[in-house]
Amino acid sequence: MGRTTAAHRKYARLSFTDGEVVVSPRDRDIFLISAEKATEACRDVVQLDRRLERFGSEFLTPLHEWCVANAGRVRACYIPVPDSHIQVFVVTNSRRFDFDFAEKVAALELRFAAAGWRIGVSQLPDADDGSLATFFNPDGALEVYADGRPAPDQGGA
Amino acid sequence: MPTADQHRIKAARNREFLATIPLDGHPDWAVVVAFYTAVHAAERLRAAAGHGDSTGHADRLAYIQSRHPDIHTHYHVLQNASMLARYQSNADFFNQFQPDDIPEQIIARRLDPIEAYVTARV
Numbered sequence: 001m002g003r004t005t006a007a008h009r010k011y012a013r014l015s016f017t018d019g020e021v022v023v024s025p026r027d028r029d030i031f032l033i034s035a036e037k038a039t040e041a042c043r044d045v046v047q048l049d050r051r052l053e054r055f056g057s058e059f060l061t062p063l064h065e066w067c068v069a070n071a072g073r074v075r076a077c078y079i080p081v082p083d084s085h086i087q088v089f090v091v092t093n094s095r096r097f098d099f100d101f102a103e104k105v106a107a108l109e110l111r112f113a114a115a116g117w118r119i120g121v122s123q124l125p126d127a128d129d130g131s132l133a134t135f136f137n138p139d140g141a142l143e144v145y146a147d148g149r150p151a152p153d154q155g156g157a
Numbered sequence: 158m159p160t161a162d163q164h165r166i167k168a169a170r171n172r173e174f175l176a177t178i179p180l181d182g183h184p185d186w187a188v189v190v191a192f193y194t195a196v197h198a199a200e201r202l203r204a205a206a207g208h209g210d211s212t213g214h215a216d217r218l219a220y221i222q223s224r225h226p227d228i229h230t231h232y233h234v235l236q237n238a239s240m241l242a243r244y245q246s247n248a249d250f251f252n253q254f255q256p257d258d259i260p261e262q263i264i265a266r267r268l269d270p271i272e273a274y275v276t277a278r279v
Contacts, residue, residue, distance in 0.1 A: 084213075084215065085215040085219075087215075095252045095253065096252070096253055096254075096255075097237075097238060097241065097253040097254055097258070099234065099258070099262045099266075102230075102233070102234045102237060103230055103234075105233070105237075106229060106230040106233035106234065107230070109222070109229075109233060110222055110226060110229055110230075113219070113222035113223065118215075118219045118222070120214075120215055120218055120236075122237050122240060123237055124241075125241075125249075125252075125253045131245060131249060134244050134245060135240075135244060
């Protein structure tokens with residue numbers, strides 16, 4: 001299932017201040033690679049001069065705010081480096097698939113679609129490190145939200 | 158390029174197969190078959206409208222988001238559950254879903270409305 005060894009995993013950790021995305025210098029390069037591919041994947045909204053700014057203000061920040069608003073259910077949120085489309089993975093706190101929460105996730109997906117962001121958002125119930133690697137390559141993935149616990153294999157760094 | 162009627166037949170065959178899957182033994186496969194029944198229902202809509210074929214799951218989801226938002230939530234749930242059924246371990250799946258979830262949450266609450274929506278329009 002394409003598992004990656006822990007030693008090679010690296011998320012780009014994002015933080016959000018006053019509605020803007022903040023990326024540490026250490027993570028800036030992998031963020032830019034991921035963001036560049038993500039905006040290419042969303043051709044509806046690509047404007048070369050503003051696309052990174054719009055990726056942050058119209059997509060990453062609202063997504064982060066949504067995670068914060070649903071913090072009781074959301075443990076983490078990741079965006080792998082896209083290939084043909086953007087896929088968001090929302091890791092929940094529950095071991096069960098939450099059918100009610102799935103409606104909120106679907107509504108989020110539709111909200112972004114209405115704004116021109118063609119993305120998929122998937123719920124991963126209480127996914128551990130190994131499960132995450134089943135669904136996406138953590139290398140270069142954007143960590144949009146984490147509930148304070150260290151990201152997998154980052155050892156709290 | 159399959160026709161709308163070919164998709165109707167494929168969806169109907171998937172539905173027949175779904176009814177034969179023992180939910181206490183293979184609920185994961187029931188979820189997968191329910192999703193692919195919905196896939197052909199969506200492709201039936203697309204073909205009937207003259208909008209061509211979807212190029213993949215992401216393209217089909219985008220089509221439903223833009224053209225048929227009324228069934229988007231149903232389709233979204235089926236696609237998410239099917240992804241988990243296909244790629245996670247059996248232990249994870251059986252933690253995430255209970256047998257009763259399949260007839261109630263997957264089929265009655267999600268697949269049935271998609272089928273009714275499509276049937277009313279094609």
